């Protein structure tokens with residue numbers, strides 16, 4: 112118990128059970144959040160974290176059990192009750208309206224922003240909060256949210272939740288809040304969370320990046336298969352103890368890089384320096400090439416350029432040259448009205464068809480094979496894709512790309528929301544596929560992932576400013592290069608930072 116144990120809980124869930132058809136998402140969860148606590152909530156994909164958060168947020172009513180806000184039972188409208196008690200939520204699937212500006216979204220989220228001058232109040236509230244949490248940000252709040260990068264949207268969503276408009280937030284729920292933020296933005300957010308908690312606010316912090324949970328939470332709750340299996344002060348956990356409590360088997364880290372030098376052959380992919388600045392891009396057969404640097408500095412644009420330059424035909428071929436794994440699954444990854452199987456097999460229709468007709472037996476077999484291989488947690492691949500937890504949806508996008516025989520796979524920060532056990536599985540698949548000659552171009556906002564690549568290009572201001580190989584691939588070198596200005600293409604020498 113922490114020093115806040117005598118305070119009235121901001122929220123208290125007791126014996127909460129929720130089922131979706133035959134799926135028991137929560138099997139009797141007790142969770143108490145007190146003022147001045149940051150509770151880290153961890154667990155495998157599908158453990159029930161987002162579901163308990165939806166119950167606390169008032170979006171879902173428990174089928175059994177109770178929920179109370181500051182000791183009071185909720186009224187008929189759960190979301191309104193939660194909000195009146197200062198509960199705010201930043202969802203894993205970002206929820207702002209893309210066709211409205213940042214300022215207009217503030218108006219939608221905060222009803223207190225009304226009257227003839229609501230716009231200037233909204234500008235003051237959002238710019239103030241963005242500046243406080245992410246000092247130095249360059250977000251123009253008059254832009255439509257749909258025109259912002261995914262990292263910027265995540266920042267806006269976070270600042271909107273913390274904004275103090277009419278009523279101070281008492282509990283802010285952050286579901287995978289750093290999944291699209293680079294290391295320095297993530298650190299700014301974690302620093303803000305610590306300050307907020309010291310000031311008496313409460314946080315529920317959900318993340319699969321265990322290091323940030325351990326460094327930020329005051330208490331950690333571990334969920335497994337819809338139940339709480341551990342609930343202790345954060346200081347009592349180590350990374351290994353957390354993994355053990357989650358029930359994940361994590362393979363020992365190997366030096367996956369082994370300084371593979373594959374440059375003797377001709378490049379399989381190449382691009383000239385972006386905008387005539389920095390270095391050209393090249394990738395060789397059998398390589399895992401990492402794209403690093405602060406988010407929004409040209410990595411995704413490079414992936415899109417590579418995709419267009421190698422697929423530029425609208426007619427789908429059965430053996431495409433490149434496959435793409437989207438990171439922003441809601442925006443350009445999943446087909447929300449389709450089944451899990453259809454979402455997975457769409458890229459492999461050539462392989463599962465006979466005489467232009469889809470062979471449903473063959474398609475189902477492919478689905479079962481990938482379900483087993485990367486443990487997609489569902490009873491039936493014919494269920495809708497939205498019945499899966501966020502991390503499991505991301506696994507389907509992986510399976511879609513890996514199931515096709517494309518020699519090159521482009522990956523746009525594809526591990527958002529994927530749990531630690533599955534990540535290790537996927538790393539193993541990538542490595543063994545690379546050894547068979549496949550090439551992976553992998554943009555990641557997670558330093559640990561960048562560091563297992565064979566070769567890394569660091570981006571800054573839209574250009575490649577450094578190329579790192581072997582033991583030069585380190586967090587320090589990547590961060591140093593991330594702040595290096597790109598000049599003429601010859602000013603940066605491969606293998607070192609100019």
Ligand SMILES: Nc1ncnc2c1ncn2[C@@H]1O[C@H](COP(=O)(O)OP(=O)(O)OP(=O)(O)O)[C@@H](O)[C@H]1O
Nearest residue numbers: 131136156157158159160161162498499500501502
């Ligand atoms: N709308 C839904 N319809 C059917 N099943 C659902 C629905 N929402 C969630 N589930 C199921 O409930 C279980 C818990 O899902 P939940 O999203 O809470 O997991 P999670 O711990 O947040 O996972 P992740 O780390 O992947 O986000 C999963 O088995 C999921 O497939």
